[in-house]
Amino acid sequence: MNIAIFSFAHMHAYSYARSLKDLPGVTLKVVADDDVERGRQAAETFGARYVRDYQDALKEPLDAVIVTSENSRHAEMTVAALQAGLHVLCEKPIATRIEDGHRMVQAAHDAKKLLQMAFPMRYNIPAARLKQQLDQGRLGRILLMNGTNHGKNPGGWFIDPVLAGGGAVMDHTVHIVDLMRWYTGSEVREVYAEIDTRFHPIGIDDTGLLTLEFENGVIAALDPSWSRPQRSFPTWGDVTLEVVGTEGVTHLDAFAQHLVLYKEIAGQAQHLGWGDDPDLRMLESFIACIRAGTPPLASGHDGLQATQVALACYESARLARPVKISQ
Amino acid sequence: MGFVHAQAWQAIPEAQLVGLVDTDPNLLKTLGESIGVSGFPNLDTALREVDVDIIDICLPTHLHREAAEAALAAGKHVICEKPLALSLKDARAIIDAAAAAKKQILVGHVLRFFRVYQKARQLVLDHTLGQIGTIKTFRGGSYPKGWHDWYGDPAKSGTLATDLLIHDFDFLMWCFGPVERVYAKSLAGHITGAADHVLASLRFKSGPIAHVEGTWAYPKGFSYAFEIAGADGLIHFDSADKGPIHTLLRSGSERNASVEVPESPVEISPYQAELAHFLEVITHDALPVVTAEDGYNALAVSLAVRDSIQSGEPVLLPGRTGGES
Numbered sequence A: 001m002n003i004a005i006f007s008f009a010h011m012h013a014y015s016y017a018r019s020l021k022d023l024p025g026v027t028l029k030v031v032a033d034d035d036v037e038r039g040r041q042a043a044e045t046f047g048a049r050y051v052r053d054y055q056d057a058l059k060e061p062l063d064a065v066i067v068t069s070e071n072s073r074h075a076e077m078t079v080a081a082l083q084a085g086l087h088v089l090c091e092k093p094i095a096t097r098i099e100d101g102h103r104m105v106q107a108a109h110d111a112k113k114l115l116q117m118a119f120p121m122r123y124n125i126p127a128a129r130l131k132q133q134l135d136q137g138r139l140g141r142i143l144l145m146n147g148t149n150h151g152k153n154p155g156g157w158f159i160d161p162v163l164a165g166g167g168a169v170m171d172h173t174v175h176i177v178d179l180m181r182w183y184t185g186s187e188v189r190e191v192y193a194e195i196d197t198r199f200h201p202i203g204i205d206d207t208g209l210l211t212l213e214f215e216n217g218v219i220a221a222l223d224p225s226w227s228r229p230q231r232s233f234p235t236w237g238d239v240t241l242e243v244v245g246t247e248g249v250t251h252l253d254a255f256a257q258h259l260v261l262y263k264e265i266a267g268q269a270q271h272l273g274w275g276d277d278p279d280l281r282m283l284e285s286f287i288a289c290i291r292a293g294t295p296p297l298a299s300g301h302d303g304l305q306a307t308q309v310a311l312a313c314y315e316s317a318r319l320a321r322p323v324k325i326s327q
Numbered sequence B: 001m002g003f004v005h006a007q008a009w010q011a012i013p014e015a016q017l018v019g020l021v022d023t024d025p026n027l028l029k030t031l032g033e034s035i036g037v038s039g040f041p042n043l044d045t046a047l048r049e050v051d052v053d054i055i056d057i058c059l060p061t062h063l064h065r066e067a068a069e070a071a072l073a074a075g076k077h078v079i080c081e082k083p084l085a086l087s088l089k090d091a092r093a094i095i096d097a098a099a100a101a102k103k104q105i106l107v108g109h110v111l112r113f114f115r116v117y118q119k120a121r122q123l124v125l126d127h128t129l130g131q132i133g134t135i136k137t138f139r140g141g142s143y144p145k146g147w148h149d150w151y152g153d154p155a156k157s158g159t160l161a162t163d164l165l166i167h168d169f170d171f172l173m174w175c176f177g178p179v180e181r182v183y184a185k186s187l188a189g190h191i192t193g194a195a196d197h198v199l200a201s202l203r204f205k206s207g208p209i210a211h212v213e214g215t216w217a218y219p220k221g222f223s224y225a226f227e228i229a230g231a232d233g234l235i236h237f238d239s240a241d242k243g244p245i246h247t248l249l250r251s252g253s254e255r256n257a258s259v260e261v262p263e264s265p266v267e268i269s270p271y272q273a274e275l276a277h278f279l280e281v282i283t284h285d286a287l288p289v290v291t292a293e294d295g296y297n298a299l300a301v302s303l304a305v306r307d308s309i310q311s312g313e314p315v316l317l318p319g320r321t322g323g324e325s
């Protein structure tokens, strides 16, 4: 199975490339990147061929493409790859505009190819175990959820409104909304969001506190802010979720499986994870779905639904009132 | 432990669990039926009735040697729960029997298959922490309920030093090599019943010093923790810290009744990884991650700790795989 990675703009590309190396019968053939320096280096590190223009890569004998470019470029690359008859794993958020997301989903449908969204939290073992328990009715009926996906300011194109399409709310809302949708089997019906820039001197939002309501009545809150202190916080951020049901309460702390390391030269404590690697499991599943011709665990549709929530939050914050999402 | 191993075997596609041996017919019936495996009242019958490659011994420790020797004499590979045996003489006899039968043994020092211990060891070996000064470990909780209270009989369990602390002794020797001397104190006899709580001090030949604490005297629960401090860094871990999944369930009709369930799931449990490793070992005739000699050496340290508790004196360890005691 031959894979190309379209752009190393998103740092997750490195983790995906490493994961591919661990999968039998899978080869990273091509790295396409318009940043010559970055692309060449990545291609060399992972033993792939470098091309500058992704269009040139489409002529190669490939089976699938991983799109890890800047958010606003997902649509163009994904649609081109699907039209060339390739399966696609696309980094979240699916796109920066809803129309783009629709085009991507349609292109996958027309080409009869896989469009999987990179929602690795569905492959995080504790989060997946909780899904199993909820499906077995362990907490009874879900009533309320409160989640966080904190982070630090990633800088670079992530804080460029055109390339990223939004700041912290765009970057971090979708992971938790996807988990919430997965757990409840319901869609977000209404959002209320307070959004601002209060942590960093940047021209994009880094602060968001979101209030959601699902079609099945579940109420939820979510904090996607880049609010963790850049240097002194011991890890990149977190994924946590409180789930309140009729029969009990569960707290999920998806990255709690870590050691704490204090190292003098690092100047800060560090968390060193020892749990299963969700990226590896996600890539494994992507390849398995291609081989078996089965649908992905998180599809383009899931990506679209989650991004729609993030975009509605921006709208709500702009209007300072709740915004309904029409399905 | 037999139940934990049975579940782990059943999760391994390359393995087939074909028989359970236990003297308790009720247990054989309920467990055997729930997992669909035949039960046998003793090893001899099982060996006659089913064709097996591996005998996995999860018996109370005083029965390890007899079962291991019988299995090896029948030409089977053996997995033996820790401690390998209760005396160095018995441990050596098992190792010799394996050599004579040309079969492999794996001692169940399962910490070597816990990710968090593997990660800690890696940080020691790759010098992230620099020169190691001290290691502190904790393991324990409430008093274990065993078959006819065998844990409470030193002639059967060898006491907490051999039964529980041997996990940490093996882990520490895996990281730091042989132990030079030990000194230890215990609450045995000073608290109710057979409960025990031990503090052991270990000096490694390679330099580091360890304090190893183990208890069967807590009111409830079970947890483990460690801290490794080096010149360049420090790591710590405590399984009692809030894990990735923490659930409070309403229970019964009482208004405030609840049960608390903490969980830290991994894709492949350490027990499954341990057993799957042994399959690899016997398939490729490879050296196991835990050798029988490792099991012997961990027992030697445990016995030295017990001796120190009794004598009140430091005890020097003979060289690795040294003299019999």
Ligand SMILES: NC(=O)c1ccc[n+]([C@@H]2O[C@H](COP(=O)([O-])OP(=O)(O)OC[C@H]3O[C@@H](n4cnc5c(N)ncnc54)[C@H](O)[C@@H]3O)[C@@H](O)[C@H]2O)c1
Residues within 6 Å of the ligand: B001, B002, B021, B022, B023, B024, B027, B041, B042, B058, B059, B060, B061, B063, B081, B082, B083, B108, B110, B145, B146, B147, B148, B150, B163
């Ligand atoms: N690796 C670990 O983490 C760990 C944890 C607990 C126990 N262990 C070890 O596992 C072993 C078993 O401990 P346990 O807690 O499961 O003990 P247990 O008392 O719970 O179970 C022992 C079983 O052996 C059966 N039995 C007793 N005599 C027998 C005989 N002659 N023939 C067949 N069956 C017989 C009993 O009926 C009982 O079902 C011990 O060596 C212990 O040290 C290891």
